[in-house]
Amino acid sequence: MSDSFVTKSLDSKQQAYQYLCQDLFSRSKIGPVFYTFSTVITGFLADFHTSLPLPFIVATVLLLVLAIARLVSRPPENTQASLDNAIKKHWILVFFCVVTWSSFFSWTTYQLGLSSAFIFGLVSTINFSTAIVHQYSPQLKRALFCSLLCLLPTSATILMFHPSLDVAALALLLYTPYLVITAKNSHQEYFDHLNNKLKLEAALVKLEVLSITDALTGLYNRREFNRRIECALSDRN
Structure with missing residues (x-):
């Protein structure tokens, strides 16, 4: 048997895990940038930079730090420890981005109700939740968890504090089954590929x-x- 064959013959599960880690690393690189931009735009539309600057600044700075940390990170090496570490860092990043945005937008909804900031934030929330289930579908359960974590707090805030906007909450809740179906399809397509x-x-x-x-x-x-x-x-x- 040739040396090249010995070198290239990796365990299929290990090789699949390497590809998965590399894909998750590349797919999560730009996401925090968009969370930061959406937070800044939502905050300025809500006039938080003058009326309620502290929560706005905290959310923006936190997301900016997460974005910089992702942009300066390096791809993992093909060792088990490095790959496991990359997976852990990836999901920590996604989780904190989702929690920060979801908390900030829920707080914005609580403060203002229907407004231009609410409309922009609602569209951003739907975009983020959709992107999560598409981009991170290789790990289906975690992707669904983070996607729902993006949607449900806002829906709960609307139902509890702004019943006049219950149509928006209903739209988010009806959108959830679509996300689940889409995530499962993307998961299957990824592993088929x-x-x-x-x-x-x-x-x-x-x-x-x-x-x-x-x-x-x-x-x-x-x-x-x-x-x-x-x-x-x-x-x-």
């Missing part, structure tokens, strides 16, 4: 081995022998 990718890579490795070995003996063929001789002579020179 990943499975096909792993099968293709395994087939390419097998094809490479067949191209440099003799089918009967399993030894290197003449073409590979000549290539190695040339490499050895080149290294010697």
